[in-house]
Amino acid sequence: MSKALLRGMGTFFKECSHPESRWSKCPHPYKIRYRNVAGKQTVESGFANQDNAIERLVEMYKARKGAPRSQSKAERIQKYGSMRFEEYAVEWKTGQRDLAASSMRHLDSLLSNHVLPALGSRRMDSLDHKVVDRFIQAMERNGVGLATQANAYDKLKAILLDAHRLGIFEENPLEGVKPPQYDSARAVIPSVAQLQEIRSAGGDVFRLIVDLMSGCGMRNGEAAAVNVNNIVADDIYRVSEQVNQTTRQYGRLKHRKVGEYRDVPLPVRIKETIEWYAGRHGTTDGCLLKHPMDPARTFPYYYLSNQWQRIKRFEEIDIPEGMVMYGFRHFFASNCLSKRIPITDVAEWMGHNSIDVTFKIYRHLMPGSIGRLRLTCRYTKTV
Template identity: 65%
Template sequence: MASTGLVRGMGSFFKECAHPSSRWSKCPHEYTIRYRNASGRQTEESGFTTQELAKSRLAEVYHARKSSPMSVHKAELIKKYGSMQFAAYTADWLKGQRHQSPTTLRNTESTLKNHLFPAFASRRMGTFDHKVVEAFITEMERNGVGLAAQTNAFIRLKTILSDAHRLGLYEDSPMKGVRPPQYDPARAVIPSVPQLQSIRTAGDDVFRLVAELMSGCGLRNGEAYAVNIKNIVADDVYRVREQVNQATKSYARLKHRKANEYRDVPLPTRTRHAIERYADTYGTVDGYLLRNPKDITLAMPHHIITTQWRKVKASGLVDIPEGMVLYGLRHFFASNCLSNGIPITDVAEWMGHRNVQITFTFYRHLMPGSISHAAELLDLGLAA
């Protein structure tokens, strides 16, 4: 079955017979037309004896659809919002997000400020397409933006552009076919044991304690900043209960956990001694060790450690592998566990991942030779 296209959006006509289109004018079969009705559903009509009648009907349907109240309204929306700048459109969109929690709104505003506005603030809404979105993701990767931040920016952008798509600004969603930011194992730079020892002695005591917690217990940055001596539930177990939210600068529930949920992680003796030594030296506030230096009643903000990390790297006095970010200390914990034969299911629980597949995707490359080792064991079994 062949078909012939008309003006874009008008539809097409064809014959349900074996004759090529070059023979349609002479074959006796009737024409069928196909078009989208006012509600967007694909519709077919048949019984047209000539090509001119088929085209005439398509034109009639097309113009009726274009002049329908729904189409006129859509055209008005495109005119109003298509030329609107991203920043202005987003301000309107935010007004409709009242159902979101205060924490979610703060995170959204942080993502807009730090990632989306620098890239798109003045861009006209009608000019977004998949190439624009792809270029944005590529630029974040090139600038070394963390995967979590990339993902948050992608999700927020997708939500906003989907809202615009529902208004009819785009024929196809600008997100169609765009692959979300992906974790690249090659970008997970992990320090060696000597390099870790060097990093653990850099910076001030606050930085050193965070380095101990991330590399020794696998805590995320914000979880380490919320360290509390009361969470040592056994000599070898630390209970992770909360984290310092980067946007709100306050204590919040754990990632992928409901309020008051926790996870227990192994507590190496060295890390426990680091916690106790810091508490003995500087004291605690309701058990919390790290506080805002300007107001000890508040949690310690993220920038305290990130600023130190930049200074440590810039000093050139510490052996830090090229491309390593602070999160590499947490990667070291996973590497240390897996290389010592600890089951990946346990590591997934301790890392706080939603499921073991995430852990496998992130850290499969940290199990070198596992297939070869399995082949050796199978050979031994077969030779028995």
């Protein structure tokens, strides 16, 4: 006869003829039965009283709960816990096969310039929330921009959470950490009047790309790959590829697998711009933009960048202080949110990997649908 305790804790019993009601006065020792840390059923004997038997069961129960669930997990802890962070980061990075070349280049830059110099030589099992806090504070003291701080923290977070899933940390090493807050004021957004003036200050290519970024929310590389065949409806453009700045070839979208796409709003004005440019300059297999010297090659991003710098240098038009080319894409997001388009739609149209990214950048603009947005982009018609 035996007596069970809490589920999973085990049992205590006596191997004698006395009933349980007489155990406390019976001279025979208590025995216990439980599963050890390896999961094997074990029996121990020689306990003079019930309290000693239960105390031993509790001790072994805690040991089993605190032990790795399997030998493979214990081996992972032994292997990766003593590994230096820089070694773990290299191994983790090889698994990021979904990253586009430009995203991988950005990841390498964040790791080599910010994360590894501070944490590279540390043992993985020495990292905790205090170490992460000190890393963020060091970036603040060194004057690292808030956007870069946020990006560097996001990469460190991804690596540490991966290690946490392996069992290297008993507790979440990011618990209680206050992440860097991206400064929304750095997302400089032109007004409608400023945008109209800026788009008219460059050549035809510049005007086309500015309209695609500000009216459809495209990234620079996506706008450079614009194709008339991707107009799948009067008010919808299908973004299916981009010009990769590293390879200078057409490639998959950021945060998307090969063949994946996203449908974005195509306001009347932007559709007219595409048609105007195609009628004026023609297309190559539907593509509007190609290398000026060789139509067999993709459009070179530096042509656009050089023109933007010339426009800013001349100081003849009103450009908001601190604005960069990405400000045209910011305009798209602010325009959507000001018209009460759901942020979930905005995140999808912009191709963000997570709605958290959209909220982090544009939360200060927050007070459904492609059809509604078509009516919001009707400033000066392209001629």
